[in-house]
Every structure is written in C-alpha cells, then in structure tokens.
Amino acid sequence: MKHRIIIIVEHFGGKLNPVTYELASFARELSTFSSLDPHLVILGDAVERYAHDIAHQTGFDVTAVEVPGLASYNAEVYINVLGELIPGLDPVYVCCAHTSQGMDFAPRLAVRLGAACITSVECLHEEGGRIRFARAIYGGKIVANVVSGTQLTVITVLPGAFPPPELENTEPGLVILSTIPSESHRSRSLETKLCRPVESVFAYARVIVSAGRGIGKKENLSLLEKLASVFPRSAVAGSRPVCDVGWLEYNRQIGLTGATVTPELYIACGVSGAVQHVAGMRDSGFVVAVNNDKHAAIFNVADVCIVEDLTTFIPLLVDECLRGSSRGDRDT
Amino acid sequence: MRILVCVKDVPAPVAGIRIDSAATWITIDKSYPFMLNRFDEFAIEEALLIKEKFPETVVEAITVGPERSALALRRTIGMGAGKGIHILVEHGGYISPFVIASMMASYAWDKGYGLILTGIMSEDHMHGQVGPVLAELLSWPCATSVVYERIQKCQLRVYAEREIEGGYRDCLDLALPAVLSIQTGINRPRYPSLSNVLRAKKAHLETIRADTLQPPDSQEHLIELTYPQKSRAGKILQGTPKEKAFQLFTILSEKAFI
Numbered sequence: 001m002k003h004r005i006i007i008i009v010e011h012f013g014g015k016l017n018p019v020t021y022e023l024a025s026f027a028r029e030l031s032t033f034s035s036l037d038p039h040l041v042i043l044g045d046a047v048e049r050y051a052h053d054i055a056h057q058t059g060f061d062v063t064a065v066e067v068p069g070l071a072s073y074n075a076e077v078y079i080n081v082l083g084e085l086i087p088g089l090d091p092v093y094v095c096c097a098h099t100s101q102g103m104d105f106a107p108r109l110a111v112r113l114g115a116a117c118i119t120s121v122e123c124l125h126e127e128g129g130r131i132r133f134a135r136a137i138y139g140g141k142i143v144a145n146v147v148s149g150t151q152l153t154v155i156t157v158l159p160g161a162f163p164p165p166e167l168e169n170t171e172p173g174l175v176i177l178s179t180i181p182s183e184s185h186r187s188r189s190l191e192t193k194l195c196r197p198v199e200s201v202f203a204y205a206r207v208i209v210s211a212g213r214g215i216g217k218k219e220n221l222s223l224l225e226k227l228a229s230v231f232p233r234s235a236v237a238g239s240r241p242v243c244d245v246g247w248l249e250y251n252r253q254i255g256l257t258g259a260t261v262t263p264e265l266y267i268a269c270g271v272s273g274a275v276q277h278v279a280g281m282r283d284s285g286f287v288v289a290v291n292n293d294k295h296a297a298i299f300n301v302a303d304v305c306i307v308e309d310l311t312t313f314i315p316l317l318v319d320e321c322l323r324g325s326s327r328g329d330r331d332t
Numbered sequence: 333m334r335i336l337v338c339v340k341d342v343p344a345p346v347a348g349i350r351i352d353s354a355a356t357w358i359t360i361d362k363s364y365p366f367m368l369n370r371f372d373e374f375a376i377e378e379a380l381l382i383k384e385k386f387p388e389t390v391v392e393a394i395t396v397g398p399e400r401s402a403l404a405l406r407r408t409i410g411m412g413a414g415k416g417i418h419i420l421v422e423h424g425g426y427i428s429p430f431v432i433a434s435m436m437a438s439y440a441w442d443k444g445y446g447l448i449l450t451g452i453m454s455e456d457h458m459h460g461q462v463g464p465v466l467a468e469l470l471s472w473p474c475a476t477s478v479v480y481e482r483i484q485k486c487q488l489r490v491y492a493e494r495e496i497e498g499g500y501r502d503c504l505d506l507a508l509p510a511v512l513s514i515q516t517g518i519n520r521p522r523y524p525s526l527s528n529v530l531r532a533k534k535a536h537l538e539t540i541r542a543d544t545l546q547p548p549d550s551q552e553h554l555i556e557l558t559y560p561q562k563s564r565a566g567k568i569l570q571g572t573p574k575e576k577a578f579q580l581f582t583i584l585s586e587k588a589f590i
Contacts, residue, residue, distance in 0.1 A: 012496075012498075072502075073502070075474065075475070076473060079468075099496075099497060100476070100477050100495065100496040100497060101496070103460050103464075103476055103477070104474075104475070104476045104477065104494070105464075106464075107429075107460070107461040107464040107465045107468070108464045108465070108467060108468040108474065110465075111430075111465055111468035111469060112468060116430070116551035116552040117429075117430070117461060117465070117551075117552075118552055119458075119459050119460055119461060120459075130555075132555060132556075134558075135458075136458065136560070137456060137457050137458060138343070138349050138358070139345055139455065140560065141349055141559075141560075142349060142351060142358065142557050142558075142559065142560075143557065143558045143559065143560050144457075144554055144557055145554070145555050145556045145557070145558060146552050146553065146554055146555065147552065147553050147555050148551070148552050148553075149549070149550065149551050149552055149553055150551050150552075153552075185507075186506060186507040186510075187474070187475065187504050187505070187506045187507070187510075188504065188505045188506075189502065189503075189504055190491075190503040190504060191503050192496075192501070192502050192503070193500065193501055193503060194498075194499055195499055195500065195501050197499065207589065213345075230590065231589060231590070240516060240517075241370075241516070243517065244516045244517045245520075246520075251499075257477075257495060257497070257515075264589070265587075265589050272345060274458075275458070282563070286587060286589075287564060288580065288584075293346055295348060295349070297560065299566055299568075300560045300561070300562045300564075300566065301562075301563050301564055302564055302566055303564045303565045303566070303567065304565075304567050304569065304580060304583060305566055305567065305568045305569065306568075306569050306580065307568065308573050308576065312573050313573050313576065313577060316573055316574050316576075316577035317577040317580060320577045320581035321581055321590055324581050324590060325590065
C-alpha cells in the first residue's frame with residue numbers, strides 16, 4: 001500500500017472551509033513528486049455528511065472521525081485524536097491550512113508525532129530527489145527553500161497559494177468512519193462569539209486605497225482619503241499594524257486575519273507587502289504600490305511600482321487626477 | 333505567579349537585506365540596528381498588565397541568540413520586566429523554531445513558571461511555532477492568537493479569547509501553567525520608562541551557553557535562499573515624482589479607472 005499525504009479538513013459553524021480544497025490541490029501537486037496517496041481526515045461530532053461531500057468533490061478517500069461532544073475546534077482534542085489516528089495511516093506528510101486553526105495545532109501535532117513542521121508554505125518543487133518547500137521570510141523580501149529532515153512532516157499551507165482547479169467529474173473517494181472519544185480537560189472550549197460585523201465595508205468598493213505602517217502617522221491617512229475620493233465607489237483600508245495602533249478600525253484590515261478583497265484597483269501606500277497582507281489582496285484586478293523602500297516585497301505583487309515618499313507623491317497624484325478630470329469636463 | 337516572556341531580536345524591517353554569495357544566509361545593512369520583535373512587545377505588555385493586576389507577579393524574559401540578542405532582553409527590562417535570561421548561541425545564523433523552543437523548554441521546565449507568553453510570530457522568519465512547540469514540549473495547554481486573557485483570581489486557570497477568521501473569537505478556559513501566544517492589538521505596548529531603561533542598561537543577565545542545554549538537531553534544513561519571483565508586471569515608473577504622477581494618471585485613465 002502506498003504511503004499517504006494526510007489532509008486535515010477545516011470546518012467551522014456547520015460549514016466546510018473552502019481552504020480544504022486548496023489543501024487538496026497542494027496534496028495533488030505534492031503527490032506528483034512523491035507518488036503518495038492524498039487522504040483526508042475530518043474530526044467533529046457530526047462529520048459524516050462533510051466526509052461524503054469532500055470525498056465526492058476531491059475523489060480522495062476520507063476518514064471521518066466522530067468525536068462525541070466535539071462541537072467545534074479544540075486544539076487539545078485535535079492533537080490527542082490526530083496523534084492517535086495518524087501514525088496508523090502510513091503518513092509521510094500531514095497538511096493543514098495556515099489559518100488560525102492550523103497555526104494553533106500543527107506545530108504541537110508535529111511535536112506529538114516526532115515530525116518536522118514547516119509553516120506558511122507557498123510553493124514546492126523537487127530538486128536532487130528532495131522536496132523543497134518555499135516560504136517567505138523577512139517580510140516577504142526573501143524566500144526560504146526548506147527540506148524536511150524527518151520521516152514525517154507537518155506542513156501548513158498558505159491560503160491562496162494553491163488555488164483549487166475547476167471541478168472535474170471524479171470517482172468519489174471512500175469514506176471510512178470511526179469514533180474516537182476524547183475530551184479537553186486542560187483547555188475547555190466555552191463558546192465561539194462574533195465580535196465584528198460580518199458585513200464587509202469593502203463589499204461595494206471598486207477601488208481600494210490601503211495604508212501600511214509606512215504612512216508614518218495617522219494624519220497621513222487624509223492623503224489616502226483624498227486619493228480614494230477621486231474614484232467613485234472607493235474605500236480606504238489598511239494592513240494589520242495600522243489597525244493595531246488605532247489609526248483605522250479593524251473592520252478595515254486586509255490580510256490573513258482580516259478581509260480578503262478583489263477590487264478592480266488596489267493602491268497600496270506604505271505597505272511593505274508581507275505575506276500576511278498580500279494574502280488578502282493578491283487577486284485584485286490591478287495593483288499599484290507606492291513605497292520609498294525599493295526592496296519592499298509589495299513590488300513583487302504590483303503591476304505598477306512607484307518608489308517615492310508617499311507624502312510627496314500622493315498629493316501630486318491627486319492633483320493630476322483632479323486636473324485630468326477637469327480637462328475631461330472641458331472637452332465634453 | 334511567575335511569568336516568562338519569550339522574546340527575540342530581529343533586523344529592523346526597513347533594513348536592506350540581501351542574500352549572501354552562498355545563497356544560504358543573508359547579509360543585513362549594518363546601518364540599521366536590530367530591534368525587539370514587534371510581536372513580542374504585545375506579549376511583554378500583557379505580562380506587565382497581569383503584574384499590575386497581581387502585584388506579587390514576577391515577569392522574566394528569555395531569548396535564544398548570539399551576543400547581540402541581549403538587546404531584546406534589555407528592551408524587555410526597559411519596559412518593566414524583572415530579569416533576563418540569555419541562552420547564548422555561538423553563531424548569528426538561522427536557528428529553527430524547534431531548536432529555540434527546545435532550549436527554552438530545557439531552561440524553563442523546572443523554574444515554577446505559571447504562564448509563558450510569546451508573540452504570535454517573529455518578524456524575520458515568521459514561523460509562528462515557538463509558542464505552541466514550547467507548550468507541547470512542556471506538556472502544557474496552549475492557546476495561540478490570543479486577543480484577550482484574564483487570569484482567574486485563584487491563579488490556577490486563565491480565560492482566553494483567540495482571534496479567528498471572520499470576526500469571531502474562540503473562548504477557552506485553560507488550566508495553568510499554560511502557554512499563550514499573543515496576537516497584536518490585544519493592548520498598546522508601553523514605552524520604556526527612563527528609570528527602567530537605566531535599570532536595563534545595568535541589569536545582570538543570566539547567561540547560559542546553548543550547548544549546555546543539549547539542543548536537539550534541527551528537524552528541517554534551510555537549503556537555499558532566493559528572491560521572490562514577481563507575480564505581476566511590476567513596471568517601475570521613472571522620472572521625477574511629478575512625472576511619475578502623470579504617468580500613473582495616464583495608466584489609470586487608459587484603464588478607465590478615472
């Protein structure tokens with residue numbers, strides 16, 4: 001029997017997290033280098049229905065583990081159950097999403113399993129008979145290519161890095177049911193509560209002007225607001241550090257722990273381009289980046305790059321846009 | 333209660349960073365100093381807030397790194413921590429989070445800490461692993477991405493809220509001792525006070541040579557560093573700022589954004 005790539009399915013609030021299909025895509029790519037069988041695992045207290053859905057969508061076999069009383073994710077239970085289950089599945093890799101959930105249990109599960117843990121993987125390739133996992137370091141300015149030194153490796157996969165392919169008609173995989181009782185004694189889940197409004201402030205924005213730490217001070221947001229006002233249906237957004245210092249509300253945060261947006265135009269001002277932010281805007285239509293650091297990682301994901309101090313450049317841009325519009329008005 | 337905060341020094345984010353000629357490590361523009369990892373500031377501040385609530389609390393900081401890493405400890409003491417422990421490594425190159433956490437666990441396991449706090453990740457290598465790995469090595473419960481915590485009066489349990497996607501929070505009740513990795517935004521880190529900075533300058537740090545803690549072998553290996561590939565055109569505009577502004581306006585008009 002072939003060895004396996006184990007994929008941990010993520011689900012929340014009665015719904016499967018679509019990032020699971022990205023993990024399946026990652027596993028497919030990994031299996032082309034390594035001739036391993038992808039195999040999904042899902043835990044919870046009513047998971048059989050998800051199991052059939054994903055077995056159907058991916059064509060992979062699924063082990064659905066009923067854990068009585070596990071209504072929602074709990075790290076202690078996940079690590080205990082997976083730590084017991086996975087060794088018997090002939091694993092070579094265990095893949096999780098690089099989400100708050102994956103980041104919470106993957107490193108601990110790796111220790112439990114005696115495995116290396118490589119997080120936030122964006123890309124992989126084979127060289128010299130070994131699989132190299134690529135991950136961003138130094139704010140995204142450098143890529144580290146890493147190989148595992150253990151027989152079993154736990155990977156967290158960066159959301160957005162392995163988009164799932166179009167659905168094909170595949171033979172559904174097998175669903176294997178089991179029950180493993182487990183309770184959390186030392187870290188009890190109490191509740192999951194909604195703390196921020198679900199409605200996105202970006203829902204109707206065609207153009208987003210976003211602020212990174214490079215704007216320097218809160219007052220400089222007014223430059224971005226002026227720029228945004230040049231475009232109909234626009235919004236001002238920011239990276240997490242800008243929200244942390246209170247310059248913008250967290251509902252304006254774009255990134256891995258904030259909103260994911262796909263406006264037609266994204267203008268990033270003073271944004272460094274760290275992967276955590278880029279994950280939230282990488283699928284924007286057209287990206288313009290303004291930063292006075294010519295090595296800023298944002299320039300790798302921009303269509304147009306302006307290496308300038310934004311406090312000088314943005315007012316000039318706004319002037320051009322306003323003059324351009326009035327030229328347009330005169331001409332009509 | 334005794335709290336240990338795990339801290340790290342990192343290159344300043346704006347520092348020029350280039351890959352060295354062997355493509356296996358980096359060279360950093362020396363005109364920029366190293367700094368305390370921004371994410372750790374939130375962990376330190378949270379420890380100090382707990383101390384304000386429970387005045388008999390002792391807050392200590394630990395770091396793993398070469399000589400220069402002592403700055404992270406001095407900065408932590410400058411904010412108000414009591415003492416710094418420096419696990420001194422010989423070289424300034426890459427150390428994996430598993431090795432870092434293992435050495436911290438070797439030190440901390442028998443020191444009677446009731447709580448260990450870490451930043452959610454470091455700005456340089458961005459693994460996000462030291463906190464959870466440390467917890468598992470110590471067999472302690474752990475919560476990551478914590479945006480709110482409240483130590484119960486009995487000081488035997490902690491209530492914690494984890495920030496998760498979609499604007500939700502996961503609320504947990506953990507037994508102490510525990511490890512919490514702290515997410516940004518949980519607090520506003522204080523600036524060091526003058527008296528604490530002076531104390532930090534003179535503070536005697538407990539220095540332990542890393543090899544005396546018998547660090548394990550690394551479980552993953554950094555094979556090569558490369559520069560990211562551009563995923564888009566990346567057209568760099570040239571000229572004066574005014575000329576660039578005009579060029580950009582032209583591009584945006586042609587694309588009918590204006």
